[in-house]
Amino acid sequence: MSEQRTFTVAGLDLSLTASGIAYRDGSTSTVKTRQKDGDGRLAQIEEAVQIAVGGEHLGLGPAVELVAMEDIPQNSHAAKPISMVYGVVRNLLQKQGIPYVLITPATLKTYATGKGSGDKVPMALAAYKRAGREFEDDNQCDAAWLRWAGLDWLGCREFSVPAVQREALKKAIWPEVKR
Numbered sequence: 474m475s476e477q478r479t480f481t482v483a484g485l486d487l488s489l490t491a492s493g494i495a496y497r498d499g500s501t502s503t504v505k506t507r508q509k510d511g512d513g514r515l516a517q518i519e520e521a522v523q524i525a526v527g528g529e530h531l532g533l534g535p536a537v538e539l540v541a542m543e544d545i546p547q548n549s550h551a552a553k554p555i556s557m558v559y560g561v562v563r564n565l566l567q568k569q570g571i572p573y574v575l576i577t578p579a580t581l582k583t584y585a586t587g588k589g590s591g592d593k594v595p596m597a598l599a600a601y602k603r604a605g606r607e608f609e610d611d612n613q614c615d616a617a618w619l620r621w622a623g624l625d626w627l628g629c630r631e632f633s634v635p636a637v638q639r640e641a642l643k644k645a646i647w648p649e650v651k652r
Contacts, residue, residue, distance in 0.1 A: 478628075478629075479629050480538045480539060480623075480624065480627045480629050480650065481497040481527075481535075481537040481538050481539075482497065482537060482538065482539045482540070482541060482620050482623035482624050482627070482629075483495060483496060483497055483525045483526055483537045483539075483540050483541070483620060484540075484541050484542075484615075484616040484617060484618070484619030484620030484621070484622075484623065485522065485525070485540060485541070485542040485543070485562065485616060485619065486542075486543050486612050486613075486615035486616040486619060487518070487542060487543065487555065487558045487559060487562060488555060488558065488612065489506065489514060489518075489554045489555055489557070489558050490505065490506055490508075491503050491504070491505050491506075491610070491612050492504040492518055492521065492522075492558070492612065493610070493611075493612030493613045493614070493615050493616035493617075494521060494522070494525045494613075494616050495613070495616035495617045495619060495620035496525055497525075497527070497537050499617070499620070499631075501608060501609075501613035501616055501617055502521075502613065503609065503610055503612045503613055504517060504518055504521040506518065512557075515557060515558065515561045518558055518561065518562070519561045519562065519565055522562050522565060523565060525537075526540060526565075526566070526569065526571055528569060536569055536570075536571050537571060538571075538572070538627075538650055538651065539571070539572055539573065539574065539623050539627065539648070539650050540566055540571055540572070540573040540574075540623075541573070541574050541576055541619040541620060541622055541623035542559075542562070542573055542574070542575055542576070542619065543575075543576060543577075543578060543581060543615060543619060544575035544576060544577045544578070545559060546577075546578055572648035572649065572650055573648065574623065574626075574645050574646065574647050574648060575645065575646070576619060576622060576642075576645045577644070577645075580641050580642070580644045580645060581615065581618055581619065581622065582595070582596065583638060583641035584618070584622050584625075584634065584638050584639065584641045584642055585599045585600070585618045585634075585638070586598075586599045586638075587635065587637065587638050589641075593611040593614065593615075596611065596614050596615065596618060597611070597614050599618075600614055600617060600618065603632045603633075603634065604617075604621070604631065604632055622642055625639060625642065626642050626645075626647060627650060
């Protein structure tokens with residue numbers, strides 16, 4: 474009997490002011506930046522993501538095998554500043570050869586709650602119901618759901634969600650991940 478392959482996945486809910494990170498071990502944090510730091514905030518976020526995705530050069534063992542990120546919402550008033558954050562993070566992942574998937578907010582909400590719209594409360598309730606987890610803020614909650622979605626897609630789910638919710642993940646364009 475063969476063992477099921479496990480994967481390491483990080484989840485990123487990126488923002489210029491408060492980025493949620495879900496690490497490979499399931500722990501979470503929020504990277505808060507200050508407007509007065511200007512473009513230095515990009516370096517703070519890049520450093521935090523570098524730690525989250527790991528790599529031998531950091532002494533953290535191999536890098537994660539997949540990063541799941543929330544996609545930039547369409548028609549967002551914050552699209553311009555957040556695009557800089559995504560550019561920095563995607564460049565980092567490209568340089569390290571780490572595949573990533575962009576998951577729309579509606580797809581993530583459907584995966585987590587069965588409904589693609591609404592506020593953040595149903596996401597938090599679903600995390601508590603499915604995983605017994607509570608989070609300091611919605612950034613961490615979203616990052617955790619992104620990580621769980623990536624793990625689920627790779628066949629390493631940490632808990633079960635209804636099949637109709639899992640179907641939502643097919644809307645994302647998933648990269649090839651070495652199995």
